[in-house]
Amino acid sequence: MISFKGNFTQSNVKSSSKESGVTFGTDIKNSNVFLSTDIKLKQGVAFSKLMLVLGKIVRMRDAGVNKDHSAYQEWVQGEYFKELPGFMSSQINQLPKLINEREKLSKQLKYYDEIIKKFNSNYFPEQRSRFWGWLYRHNYDAWYVLDPIVSVQPDSTFFEAFSLDESTYARVALPHSATTGEKNFTCGTTNIDFSASLERELSRTRSYRPLHLTVGKDAVEFDTGISNTIEKKIDLPETWTKGLVEVQAALSLAPIEIKISSLAFADVLARLDAQREKEGPRSLIFELIPGKKPKVIVEPWGDIFIVSDTPFKGPKESKIKVWGRRRLRVLKNILPLVSEINVRLIDSGMPSFWSVEMEGIQLIIGLSGWTTQDWAAKARFSAMIPASDSSKEIIEKAANFLKTNFIIEDEELSRYLNNSPMEAKRILQRLCLLGAAMYDPELKKYRSRELFPNFDFEDQSNTGTEEIKGIELFKSNSVKILSDSIKGKDRIIKGTISSRERICSTMISRDSDSRITQAQCSCSYFRYHKLKQGPCRHIVALSLKGE
Numbered sequence: 001m002i003s004f005k006g007n008f009t010q011s012n013v014k015s016s017s018k019e020s021g022v023t024f025g026t027d028i029k030n031s032n033v034f035l036s037t038d039i040k041l042k043q044g045v046a047f048s049k050l051m052l053v054l055g056k057i058v059r060m061r062d063a064g065v066n067k068d069h070s071a072y073q074e075w076v077q078g079e080y081f082k083e084l085p086g087f088m089s090s091q092i093n094q095l096p097k098l099i100n101e102r103e104k105l106s107k108q109l110k111y112y113d114e115i116i117k118k119f120n121s122n123y124f125p126e127q128r129s130r131f132w133g134w135l136y137r138h139n140y141d142a143w144y145v146l147d148p149i150v151s152v153q154p155d156s157t158f159f160e161a162f163s164l165d166e167s168t169y170a171r172v173a174l175p176h177s178a179t180t181g182e183k184n185f186t187c188g189t190t191n192i193d194f195s196a197s198l199e200r201e202l203s204r205t206r207s208y209r210p211l212h213l214t215v216g217k218d219a220v221e222f223d224t225g226i227s228n229t230i231e232k233k234i235d236l237p238e239t240w241t242k243g244l245v246e247v248q249a250a251l252s253l254a255p256i257e258i259k260i261s262s263l264a265f266a267d268v269l270a271r272l273d274a275q276r277e278k279e280g281p282r283s284l285i286f287e288l289i290p291g292k293k294p295k296v297i298v299e300p301w302g303d304i305f306i307v308s309d310t311p312f313k314g315p316k317e318s319k320i321k322v323w324g325r326r327r328l329r330v331l332k333n334i335l336p337l338v339s340e341i342n343v344r345l346i347d348s349g350m351p352s353f354w355s356v357e358m359e360g361i362q363l364i365i366g367l368s369g370w371t372t373q374d375w376a377a378k379a380r381f382s383a384m385i386p387a388s389d390s391s392k393e394i395i396e397k398a399a400n401f402l403k404t405n406f407i408i409e410d411e412e413l414s415r416y417l418n419n420s421p422m423e424a425k426r427i428l429q430r431l432c433l434l435g436a437a438m439y440d441p442e443l444k445k446y447r448s449r450e451l452f453p454n455f456d457f458e459d460q461s462n463t464g465t466e467e468i469k470g471i472e473l474f475k476s477n478s479v480k481i482l483s484d485s486i487k488g489k490d491r492i493i494k495g496t497i498s499s500r501e502r503i504c505s506t507m508i509s510r511d512s513d514s515r516i517t518q519a520q521c522s523c524s525y526f527r528y529h530k531l532k533q534g535p536c537r538h539i540v541a542l543s544l545k546g547e
Contacts, residue, residue: 033188035152035215037179044211046358048202049334050172051159053363054148055199056330057170060163149240150215151189151438151449154406157215161194162243166374168327169247169366178360179213187406189449241435241451243375247366248432248439249382251353255517256314256345258286258294260307262335262356268305269332271298272325283321286345288312315488321348324367328354331365349532351381362442369532383467383534384516386544387433388426398427399436399455402448409445422514466525470540473497479545490517495545497538506538516543 039047148161159172176183192215205211268284277300285297294312296305322345331341337358344353355364368375388395394417401416402408414424428446431437435451473479478498485492491510496503509518516535520526525536535543 033150033152033190033215034184034186035157035213036184037176037182037213039174039179039211039213040359041207041210043178043359043361044209045205045207046337046361047172047174047178047211047213048205049337050356050358050361050363051202052199053330053334053365054159054161054170054172055194055202057163057168057365058148058161058194060168060327060330061165062163062167062324062327148194149189149191149451151447152185152187152215153447154185154187157185160244162240162375163327166239166243167324167368167370169243169364169375171362171364173362173364174213175360180210187448189451239374241433244435244438244451245382245429245432246375247351248441249384250346250351250366251344251441252439252515253346253381253384253517255511256288256318256320258288258308258312258343258345259310259340260294260296260343261309262338262341264305264307265296265341266332266335268296268298268307269329269335271301271303271305273329275301277301281321282325283323284325286318286320286322286343288314288320289317290314319348320345322352322367323349323370327367328365331356334358334363347531349530381531381534382429382433383464383470383540384519384543385425385429386467386471386540387430388423389471390423390427390430395427395430398424399431399434402428402431402437402446403450406448407440407443407445413446425514464534466534466537467540470535470537471544473499473537473541474544479541481545493542493545495542497541499538504538506542508539508542 148159151158151160155176157174157176159174161170162168163170176185279300281299283299285299287295287297289312291311293306293310294308296307297303298305331354334356338356340356342355342357344355346352349369351366351368353364353366355362357363366375398413398417401413405412410421410424410428413428414421417424417427428437428439431446432439434455436449436455438447438449439445440447479495480497481493481495483492483494489512492507493510494505494507496505504521504523506521507519508516511517516539519531519535519539521536521538523536523538526539529536
């Protein structure tokens with residue numbers, strides 16, 4: 001756990017008949033983030049509705065829900081007491097008296113605690129630390145509550161979060177062009193609290209009054225004028241850093257993009273709500289045939305839905321299975337308000353991305369391959385672009401350049417550092433792993449986003465085993481290129497990699513942006529996992545050789 005320790009401000013909402021306002025509390029010691037602007041009338045409602053979806057995802061937990069056995073355990077205890085021998089029963093009769101004495105002592109202790117609280121300024125931090133420590137040991141799920149990250153950029157403000165089980169990612173992008181009046185902002189990143197009371201106040205946003213948004217030095221605020229909500233500030237775990245990098249990497253991999261009708265997808269969700277499946281499979285199958293309308297098959301019933309009137313324009317026929325479909329129910333309330341959903345697919349069992357746009361404000365939802373697999377656990381899509389192992393000085397120099405310019409392309413960093421574009425991408429990938437940068441798939445650029453106040457530029461603990469071994473194979477000259485050709489718009493590279501007296505045949509395909517759109521290998525790791533857990537070491541080595 002990496003903690004943000006600082007002065008935590010408060011979030012509140014105000015509403016009146018003339019205007020609304022929302023203010024988000026931030027950690028001002030960690031980052032001097034600030035934004036103050038008015039959101040246009042229609043955009044204010046759209047922003048509130050998309051933020052409400054984000055709030056639902058923050059509290060979503062579809063994986064690993066533990067059943068409540070307290071009633072059963074209470075009954076078992078009662079039966080146990082019935083079977084106690086007589087002499088134990090007499091001891092039980094003394095319990096009420098002992099409980100009364102304990103309550104009296106507790107009241108006395110509480111009185112003394114109040115006195116200590118008044119005269120000892122260290123009382124509250126100490127007790128708070130003891131409480132969170134106790135909660136961590138006795139109820140980890142209750143302790144592990146995380147809330148959105150807010151990043152103020154020169155052109156947009158981003159709100160990002162993972163679900164409680166970290167299997168679902170969500171991002172709301174508010175472009176500054178959707179706001180009016182004078183825009184005062186200081187770029188930076190911090191995290192905020194998104195409580196149920198804040199959700200309730202956001203739902204009061206109306207189209208007939210402007211919404212004033214404040215993120216920053218004093219607080220993060222939505223001004224609506226009716227009520228006031230106090231929020232708390234929380235910590236950000238390392239798993240979020242890994243998860244954010246994997247989300248960005250998977251977004252850059254998604255080669256198949258289709259637009260589906262929101263009404264048609266509403267029918268798919270209605271089918272899922274109409275009947276609970278008793279056995280698997282539980283996937284949505286996208287049937288994509290060039291020149292024909294995309295179809296979605298709902299398993300296990302085999303119901304078919306035509307989800308778009310536009311024929312699929314992809315190069316080849318494919319069937320892609322998507323799991324975690326019930327997590328998409330968070331879109332139900334906004335489907336009547338949008339005309340289409342943009343879906344990005346990679347392959348069966350791999351992550352999928354669902355995005356909607358309302359009045360220029362975008363929401364992206366990323367589902368991991370399976371509900372029981374979170375973004376940070378096993379997936380290593382970031383290994384498609386292995387993180388650079390350059391010196392601390394070079395990484396720090398790149399970080400300062402990105403921080404100064406806020407948004408850059410890899411070619412810009414390449415020219416600044418006087419190295420190859422691929423090495424610049426690898427350096428930017430290292431910054432993403434450190435929590436100092438984020439990749440924007442819409443602009444195909446990298447943004448400055450400092451998740452932590454301090455960085456260890458030599459830290460490589462987030463690097464996966466296959467990525468490390470792939471870099472070692474590349475450095476040991478174990479890669480031999482057999483062919484390097486252009487087919488259509490893609491560059492096809494084939495080669496062999498020698499590893500422990502074995503030779504593996506490997507192939508990768510890159511598009512015009514040097515992204516890997518297809519990869520194959522003859523090794524057992526790839527045969528078993530495909531790309532569901534990221535590339536094997538041989539694909540990593542060939543990708544480095546094929547720069």
